[in-house]
Amino acid sequence: MTQLRQDYEDFKKKDTEIVVIGPEGAESFRKYWQKYDLEFIGLPDPEHKILKLYGQEVNLFKLGRMPAQMLIDKSGMLRYVHYGHSMTDIPSNEEIMNLINQ
Numbered sequence: 001m002t003q004l005r006q007d008y009e010d011f012k013k014k015d016t017e018i019v020v021i022g023p024e025g026a027e028s029f030r031k032y033w034q035k036y037d038l039e040f041i042g043l044p045d046p047e048h049k050i051l052k053l054y055g056q057e058v059n060l061f062k063l064g065r066m067p068a069q070m071l072i073d074k075s076g077m078l079r080y081v082h083y084g085h086s087m088t089d090i091p092s093n094e095e096i097m098n099l100i101n102q
Contacts, residue, residue, distance in 0.1 A: 007093040014100045
């Protein structure tokens with residue numbers, strides 16, 4: 001999330017909103033967002049409904065959810081998806097920005 005935070009203003013300039021979905025409950029999300037003063041949207045998914053909807057992998061040997069980045073347009077169409085194989089397998093903000101320009 002640090003990576004997304006660094007370029008959040010650039011995403012906004014491209015009329016793009018960042019939504020982070022995580023397995024924690026609403027109270028944990030609220031505390032985290034306040035602690036780190038995050039401007040983008042945090043959506044708790046403790047029942048894993050969104051995880052299942054988009055096919056995000058859970059790997060208990062790697063401590064839970066694997067990272068997944070998706071680009072969804074305003075009509076709700078999934079335009080890009082990257083399922084990470086480890087916690088460090090995350091596309092750069094630049095890669096995502098280039099996709100927005102297409």
